[in-house]
Amino acid sequence: MRLWALRGLRSRRDLTGFPRRIDLAPGMTPGRPLDGPAAAAAACPTGALQVEGSASRVALDRCVHCQRCRHGEHAMRWRADIAWSHGDGTPLPRAFHHSIHVRVLDAGDCGACLAELQQLPAPQYSLHRLGIFITPSPRDADVLLVVGPVTRAMRQPLLDTYAAMPAPKRVVAVGACAASGGVFGPSFACAGGVAEVLPVDRTVPGCPPPPLAVLEALLAVMGRSLPRDGEPAP
Ligand code: SF4
Numbered sequence: 495m496r497l498w499a500l501r502g503l504r505s506r507r508d509l510t511g512f513p514r515r516i517d518l519a520p521g522m523t524p525g526r527p528l529d530g531p532a533a534a535a536a537a538c539p540t541g542a543l544q545v546e547g548s549a550s551r552v553a554l555d556r557c558v559h560c561q562r563c564r565h566g567e568h569a570m571r572w573r574a575d576i577a578w579s580h581g582d583g584t585p586l587p588r589a590f591h592h593s594i595h596v597r598v599l600d601a602g603d604c605g606a607c608l609a610e611l612q613q614l615p616a617p618q619y620s621l622h623r624l625g626i627f628i629t630p631s632p633r634d635a636d637v638l639l640v641v642g643p644v645t646r647a648m649r650q651p652l653l654d655t656y657a658a659m660p661a662p663k664r665v666v667a668v669g670a671c672a673a674s675g676g677v678f679g680p681s682f683a684c685a686g687g688v689a690e691v692l693p694v695d696r697t698v699p700g701c702p703p704p705p706l707a708v709l710e711a712l713l714a715v716m717g718r719s720l721p722r723d724g725e726p727a728p
């Protein structure tokens with residue numbers, strides 16, 4: 495075990511080079527739809543593809559990565575990158591200089607978004623090297639990271655958790671459910687996206703988003719500038 499760890503540290507084979515360089519090794523990202531013909535929108539089950547003239551525009555917050563628009567006669571063009579997150583367009587003032595503590599809250603997730611988040615402390619991603627730490631206590635948290643649509647049962651715990659966090663604080667919504675309600679809401683059982691309940695600073699679409707896309711969003715709320723290039727998906 496010790497030998498394996500030393501070998502991994504020396505060769506750096508088991509550690510992603512992100513954020514020094516964009517890491518698009520196989521399996522890092524499923525890619526995302528970019529643009530395509532208007533006819534592609536008919537394949538989309540969630541309304542994420544909207545027709546604009548002769549083209550389809552992607553509302554990525556609603557995309558559940560079903561891949562139905564990826565193949566066939568009217569296929570969309572895909573891009574293999576991890577820079578999926580977005581804010582509301584206004585730059586965030588830099589509030590955290592060296593490290594952040596993150597409180598993860600499951601507001602009704604199906605399990606897949608949480609499974610991706612659980613990869614972040616693993617040697618491949620090693621979020622601790624970037625000064626990012628997970629905390630169970632909202633009193634110690636700088637960032638509230640929410641997965642899942644806001645179910646009726648979790649609405650009040652979500653509000654209580656946010657209220658218990660000291661200022662300055664940020665909210666990151668992770669996954670299509672947290673971004674827009676996804677396939678679940680808004681409905682009688684849930685409010686929909688986190689923005690229906692709390693001010694959201696950063697949204698990471700995807701169903702589920704890959705760990706690097708979440709890492710990119712966390713670095714963005716820390717105010718770190720990042721590479722945002724990508725390349726066409728295979
Ligand atoms: S991959 Fe996304 S945009 Fe394409 S059909 Fe599925 S939900 Fe719609």
Ligand code: SF4
Pocket residue numbers: 602603604605606607641642643668669670671672676700701702
């Ligand atoms: S975004 Fe997809 S993976 Fe994440 S909680 Fe919703 S359904 Fe599950």
